[in-house]
Amino acid sequence: MGDKYDYFKLLERARSKLPERVIRRERFEIPKADVIVEGRNTILRNFADIVSKLNRDQNHILQYLLRELGTAGVVDGRRAIFKRKLTGEEIDEKIDEYARIYVLCPECGRPDTVLVKEGRILMIECMACGAKRAISGKRVAKIQPRIDVRVGHEYDVLVEGVGGKGDGIAYIGDYTIFIPGVSRGSRVRVKIERISGKIAHGRVVR
Missing domain, CATH: 3.30.30.170 (Defensin A-like)
Structure with missing residues (x-):
């Protein structure tokens, strides 16, 4: 005892x-x-x-x-x-x-996870329980490749928002692009006119 x-x-x-x-x-x-x-x-x-x-x-x-x-x-x-x-x-x-x-x-709610790409599918893999699931749904954000945006170059973009001054907002890699005269949801070709840091301004190429 x-x-x-x-x-x-x-x-x-x-x-x-x-x-x-x-x-x-x-x-x-x-x-x-x-x-x-x-x-x-x-x-x-x-x-x-x-x-x-x-x-x-x-x-x-x-x-x-x-x-x-x-x-x-x-x-x-x-x-x-x-x-x-x-x-x-x-x-x-x-x-x-x-x-x-x-x-x-x-599955388990733990934060011990990593993001992995399998082909074109983004997956979340848990190191705690071993679960692995595809990330899906309308809110999924793409992991953008690093792209150098340059003045004078043209890019095809999707206008994803509208700024306070009415300019359309699009994204190229890490860059935020302001484009006047476009609406949310438009797909346009834009020519970059000036860049400051990661903020760029462009115009639609007709």
Whole structure:
């Protein structure tokens, strides 16, 4: 009886020395958006912290947010800058959607996943439970190849949004393209006239 009692005491003592994450599953908590509005721009000051928690490519996350929020934007160091006024709640909602689609395992709910391409299909694979599923649905964002947009070159684009001044917004790789005189959903050929960072302005080639 004494030996059995000593065994359980030793077991409890050993268990008490284990890290908390070994005893209890760590909760997956994404940092809340820390935003400030400057003029017509919204600055997400903790974008880098959110990217680190999601463990995904920052450009993939940014392109998803820009498309879903219907605006243009760029990464500036550890911050993301959106070209219209947004609330933290609006950004949080889209980040949560991104996590549900691209980060959390659809089977076990854990965030221990990676994105893999099989042919033309984007898959989410879980390192915790081994599940592997295709990502599907209208909200799936494409992982864009890195493309250098150049002044004077022409590109075929899909207008995915409309900016505050009425210009159409399209995306080429990491670049956000502003195009006057077009509507959302239009497919046009655009000639790039000027570039500043990852923001470009172009006109439709008739």
